[in-house]
Amino acid sequence: MAKINSPVELEEFRKAILNRRDPDKSCITLCSGSACNASGSAAVARCLEEEIEKQGLSESVEIRKTGCHGFCERGPIIVNNPGGVCYLQIQPEDVPEIISETAKEKRVIDRLLYTDPESGEKITHEGDIPFYKNQQRMVFGPNLSIDPKSIDDYLAIDGYAALSKALTGMSDIEVLEEVKKSNLRGRGGGGFPAGQKWEGSRNAAGEAKYVIVNADEGDPGAYMDRAILEGNPHSILEGLTLGAYAIGAHEGYVYVRQEYPLAVENLLLAIEKAEEYGFLGKNILGTGFDFKVIVHQGAGAFVCGESTALMTALEGRVGEPRPKYVRSNIKGLWNQPSVLNNVETWANVPLIINKGADWFTQFGTEGSKGTKIFSLVGKITNTGLVEVPMGTTLKDIIYKIGGGIPGGKKFKAVQTGGPSGGCIPENLLDLEVGFDELTKAGSMMGSGGMIVLDEDTCMVDVARYFIEFLTDESCGKCTPCREGLRQMLRILTNITEGRGQEGDLELLETLAETATEAALCALGKSAPNPFLSTLRYFRDEYVAHIEEKRCPALSCKELINFYIDPEKCRGCGSCLRKCPADAIIGGKKLIHIVDQDKCTKCGTCFDACPDKFAAVTKLSGVPVPAAVPEEERTIKKSK
Amino acid sequence: MDNDRVDQIIDKHNGEASSLIQVLLEIQSEHHWLPKSALERVGERLQVPRTRILHIATFYKAFSLVPKGRHEINVCMGTACHVRGAGRVLDVIEDVIGIKPGETDLELKFSLETVNCLGCCALGPVLEIDGTTHGKMAPGETADVLLNYE
Amino acid sequence: MSEILLEIDGQKVKAKTGMTVLEAAKAAGIRIPTLCYHEKLEPYGGCRLCIVELGAGERKKIVVSCVYLAEEGLVVTTRSEKIDRIRRTIIELYLAHAPDAFELLELAKEYGADRDRFAKEASFCVHCGLCVRYCAEVKKKFAVGFVDRGTRKEISFVPEIAAEECWDCKECFPLCPTEALQAAFVLMRALSL
Numbered sequence: 001m002a003k004i005n006s007p008v009e010l011e012e013f014r015k016a017i018l019n020r021r022d023p024d025k026s027c028i029t030l031c032s033g034s035a036c037n038a039s040g041s042a043a044v045a046r047c048l049e050e051e052i053e054k055q056g057l058s059e060s061v062e063i064r065k066t067g068c069h070g071f072c073e074r075g076p077i078i079v080n081n082p083g084g085v086c087y088l089q090i091q092p093e094d095v096p097e098i099i100s101e102t103a104k105e106k107r108v109i110d111r112l113l114y115t116d117p118e119s120g121e122k123i124t125h126e127g128d129i130p131f132y133k134n135q136q137r138m139v140f141g142p143n144l145s146i147d148p149k150s151i152d153d154y155l156a157i158d159g160y161a162a163l164s165k166a167l168t169g170m171s172d173i174e175v176l177e178e179v180k181k182s183n184l185r186g187r188g189g190g191g192f193p194a195g196q197k198w199e200g201s202r203n204a205a206g207e208a209k210y211v212i213v214n215a216d217e218g219d220p221g222a223y224m225d226r227a228i229l230e231g232n233p234h235s236i237l238e239g240l241t242l243g244a245y246a247i248g249a250h251e252g253y254v255y256v257r258q259e260y261p262l263a264v265e266n267l268l269l270a271i272e273k274a275e276e277y278g279f280l281g282k283n284i285l286g287t288g289f290d291f292k293v294i295v296h297q298g299a300g301a302f303v304c305g306e307s308t309a310l311m312t313a314l315e316g317r318v319g320e321p322r323p324k325y326v327r328s329n330i331k332g333l334w335n336q337p338s339v340l341n342n343v344e345t346w347a348n349v350p351l352i353i354n355k356g357a358d359w360f361t362q363f364g365t366e367g368s369k370g371t372k373i374f375s376l377v378g379k380i381t382n383t384g385l386v387e388v389p390m391g392t393t394l395k396d397i398i399y400k401i402g403g404g405i406p407g408g409k410k411f412k413a414v415q416t417g418g419p420s421g422g423c424i425p426e427n428l429l430d431l432e433v434g435f436d437e438l439t440k441a442g443s444m445m446g447s448g449g450m451i452v453l454d455e456d457t458c459m460v461d462v463a464r465y466f467i468e469f470l471t472d473e474s475c476g477k478c479t480p481c482r483e484g485l486r487q488m489l490r491i492l493t494n495i496t497e498g499r500g501q502e503g504d505l506e507l508l509e510t511l512a513e514t515a516t517e518a519a520l521c522a523l524g525k526s527a528p529n530p531f532l533s534t535l536r537y538f539r540d541e542y543v544a545h546i547e548e549k550r551c552p553a554l555s556c557k558e559l560i561n562f563y564i565d566p567e568k569c570r571g572c573g574s575c576l577r578k579c580p581a582d583a584i585i586g587g588k589k590l591i592h593i594v595d596q597d598k599c600t601k602c603g604t605c606f607d608a609c610p611d612k613f614a615a616v617t618k619l620s621g622v623p624v625p626a627a628v629p630e631e632e633r634t635i636k637k638s639k
Numbered sequence: 640m641d642n643d644r645v646d647q648i649i650d651k652h653n654g655e656a657s658s659l660i661q662v663l664l665e666i667q668s669e670h671h672w673l674p675k676s677a678l679e680r681v682g683e684r685l686q687v688p689r690t691r692i693l694h695i696a697t698f699y700k701a702f703s704l705v706p707k708g709r710h711e712i713n714v715c716m717g718t719a720c721h722v723r724g725a726g727r728v729l730d731v732i733e734d735v736i737g738i739k740p741g742e743t744d745l746e747l748k749f750s751l752e753t754v755n756c757l758g759c760c761a762l763g764p765v766l767e768i769d770g771t772t773h774g775k776m777a778p779g780e781t782a783d784v785l786l787n788y789e
Numbered sequence: 790m791s792e793i794l795l796e797i798d799g800q801k802v803k804a805k806t807g808m809t810v811l812e813a814a815k816a817a818g819i820r821i822p823t824l825c826y827h828e829k830l831e832p833y834g835g836c837r838l839c840i841v842e843l844g845a846g847e848r849k850k851i852v853v854s855c856v857y858l859a860e861e862g863l864v865v866t867t868r869s870e871k872i873d874r875i876r877r878t879i880i881e882l883y884l885a886h887a888p889d890a891f892e893l894l895e896l897a898k899e900y901g902a903d904r905d906r907f908a909k910e911a912s913f914c915v916h917c918g919l920c921v922r923y924c925a926e927v928k929k930k931f932a933v934g935f936v937d938r939g940t941r942k943e944i945s946f947v948p949e950i951a952a953e954e955c956w957d958c959k960e961c962f963p964l965c966p967t968e969a970l971q972a973a974f975v976l977m978r979a980l981s982l
């Protein structure tokens with residue numbers, strides 16, 4: 001492949017790609033994202049290849065393996081083009097029929113379609129499924145139509161047009177001004193205005209300047225950056241190159257966690273291809289602009305997502321944050337001006353340059369423009385990645401898109417912002433998502449994790465969970481974080497295990513203040529948030545644990561007992577067979593009893609008991625009733 | 640791992656001290672742990688003090704200073720898996736193989752680790768054994784999955 | 790080097806550019822408590838005892854004085870109810886590790902810290918990093934370093950280097966705020982392996 005040397009050549013090349021493609025040719029798009037892979041997408045892919053070959057359709061049917069489509073709950077997903085017929089939860093057995101019926105005969109296979117849970121109707125097209133219909137997929141949308149390993153696919157959807165436009169039609173200042181005007185705020189944490197950060201670096205003195213992608217995504221329960229990295233790596237590279245042009249950088253880094261091997265692979269390939277085509281490297285598109293990108297793998301430390309720690313790690317050192325009061329856009333990597341932005345932030349840049357700031361600002365709220373991708377997970381029917389305009393209410397996201405809480409359970413709270421964020425209770429569900437709105441509610445946008453919690457989730461345990469996570473991930477450099485979190489974890493663990501004492505909450509609040517005010521970096525400063533926000537909205541749960549030794553959500557192991565209601569037990573033996581601890585005493589036609597000394601509280605019996613009996617219950621804060629005496633355990637004929 | 644191979648890896652990264660973490664990652668992924676001799680070689684070649692290398696090798700979670708078991712189990716402890724009962728799954732695994740996260744059993748059969756989100760929240764609770772993901776784990780079924788490994 | 794003028798606790802203080810707030814205060818005879826600070830070493834900002842408030846009224850912010858550079862016209866408060874409360878908590882957190890360390894007990898007296906507020910910890914180390922940094926920055930021997938992270942972080946001697954260097958040096962011992970207990974202990978353990 002010869003380098004593309006000018007915008008004209010690029011457009012000619014693009015036209016050639018499009019001309020080579022026959023829009024009527026059958027193309028089976030298969031999601032090969034991480035979640036779909038885990039539910040069998042690779043096996044489906046193999047079957048597709050074999051079956052196409054077997055049915056002699058190699059010439060007329062092609063397969064495109066894409067990144068995550070977002071609806072991971074129902075993976076593996078197939079979209080049949082042209083026509084866009086969408087099949088969910090595909091297994092290898094379904095493949096022959098898909099090929100013979102849909103690919104060949106263009107007939108729709110009803111049983112593989114999505115069924116609307118409300119109307120019971122079948123839905124043929126991906127975009128009509130309520131999960132997708134209520135989204136606005138600007139950044140994430142292209143994932144559906146490109147193979148991340150093919151640069152031609154990216155070019156076919158206007159890829160690198162923004163770069164070409166900027167390098168030849170706009171001055172570096174114009175690019176900067178456009179991004180400033182778009183009010184794009186950082187998608188990775190604090191929501192700092194990207195344009196302002198860039199401007200600082202642009203104006204700062206330095207021998208060299210750097211642009212950096214934060215692809216560390218350490219937030220547990222969030223994977224939207226992964227989906228873009230794996231599914232559309234060129235969009236990030238294009239954004240990064242535009243940033244480099246705007247601030248005058250010639251070297252960029254992607255700090256990506258090694259736990260994402262597919263992301264690393266696709267990114268390295270994308271860089272290689274972009275260099276080959278002339279979108280990266282020397283004399284990009286023949287304009288004289290040079291820019292190279294280096295991939296640095298993170299070795300597993302959440303704190304390395306913090307900007308100064310990340311830059312320290314890039315220098316090959318232990319990723320401890322630096323105690324500095326100079327912003328890293330002025331003095332960052334190797335002490336030079338360095339712009340660090342999140343994956344999603346960078347991926348927004350080509351859109352802004354292509355379509356203009358005015359187009360971009362029509363989405364969103366006054367303070368937060370554009371869209372945001374959330375990872376909607378936890379106790380939610382439609383788990384997956386959703387992209388919505390800023391300003392969408394939490395209620396719409398959870399109910400319209402997410403389909404509500406499964407199993408007829410009651411919603412309790414939604415946790416946003418990861419370990420630095422907080423929990424938002426039911427009465428605030430009308431809240432419109434945006435940086436400032438979420439912060440005001442005691443949480444934060446963070447990188448976009450949205451974990452739905454139902455009535456079975458204990459809020460004290462949620463706080464304990466995040467503090468435990470942070471105790472493990474703290475770098476250990478400063479005292480309020482290292483020692484403060486250690487003590488907070490100890491106290492919270494005591495509370496969830498029934499050893500809470502009067503004064504614990506006050507002590508926790510003191511430790512929270514110490515960390516918030518005096519910790520060195522944002523990890524420690526924001527670490528108390530999950531505790532503070534759960535205390536703010538669910539204080540009664542803390543009090544129940546401490547004063548009554550009771551877990552209202554019936555979740556804390558040390559505070560609950562499993563008990564079989566002798567009135568309801570029909571002696572079916574389901575629990576007895578499944579209990580991994582041999583803690584159930586019972587037999588044919590006998591009332592079953594949980595041996596409390598042997599019970600490990602794994603909850604298997606609770607799940608095993610048939611719904612129609614629902615004899616296994618959880619007790620908390622009350623003594624377990626004495627077992628029925630052995631001679632009285634025979635079950636009389638059911639009434 | 641012999642010094643020649645270590646040297647090759649270092650050369651691939653141009654022998655720059657700033658590549659230290661990348662070099663160690665490559666040794667780790669090839670050898671599954673970081674032997675002392677390899678660390679010493681890296682220190683000599685990249686001119687990095689041993690204390691700094693040890694700090695790095697213990698600070699980042701990807702590195703191990705002791706040999707790993709034949710099968711590496713990663714239990715996802717991300718928030719989504721946590722609220723769906725990952726803790727109970729982990730309890731069962733600890734019970735069955737008799738080790739805690741971060742440990743390897745004496746026969747070098749299993750190494751157990753917890754990780755923070757495998758990006759498969761839709762399938763939670765999730766665990767990964769030797770790179771294969773097992774989704775929707777129930778505590779009662781976990782023991783059966785482990786039986787498949789020798 | 791040009792001179793700048795700032796205000797610390799209501800007192801006009803002269804400093805040179807490049808000086809930290811802590812150094813400026815010291816030069817003016819104003820005492821700010823520190824634990825991880827050492828004049829021969831790079832600022833570390835780990836113990837957080839040296840926090841001060843900048844500005845006045847609503848827009849106050851807390852910074853560590855050992856890192857923050859003195860600026861013209863800066864208004865600094867070194868003690869307030871809030872600062873004292875945070876320092877007290879930090880001292881109490883330390884006392885959970887080293888309940889008998891003289892330096893800490895002195896500070897505890899000054900700030901009314903309770904020696905037994907938090908459950909005791911097994912290690913004496915308060916992670917000031919003075920031994921580690923002194924060995925690296927001043928002696929350039931790298932005999933002692935940190936390992937691990939977070940609450941598991943601890944100091945560790947490299948036996949091969951320690952055996953050659955440490956017997957005749959031991960300069961790090963007197964630096965330890967817990968009276969050399971931790972450094973001596975860890976060194977002995979390393980050498981007896």
Ligand SMILES: Cc1cc2nc3c(=O)[nH]c(=O)nc-3n(C[C@H](O)[C@H](O)[C@H](O)COP(=O)(O)O)c2cc1C
Pocket residue numbers: 185186187188189190191192214215216217218219302303304305306307340341342343345346447521522523
């Ligand atoms: C402990 C900690 C972890 C962080 N992890 C991430 C991360 O994984 N990804 C990310 O983009 N930003 C992360 N951030 C935020 C970054 O420090 C930084 O603000 C962000 O990358 C800037 O990019 P943005 O302005 O585009 O959001 C983290 C911050 C802290 C304090």
Ligand code: SF4
Pocket residue numbers: 303320321473474475476477478479481482519520521522523524525
């Ligand atoms: S706040 Fe925590 S993570 Fe940040 S520097 Fe301090 S110890 Fe390290």
Ligand code: FES
Pocket residue numbers: 031032033034035036037067068069070071072073075076077
């Ligand atoms: S991985 Fe296939 S939809 Fe998410």
Ligand code: FES
Pocket residue numbers: 822823824825826833834835836837838839840853854855856
């Ligand atoms: S002396 Fe300033 S943080 Fe320790």
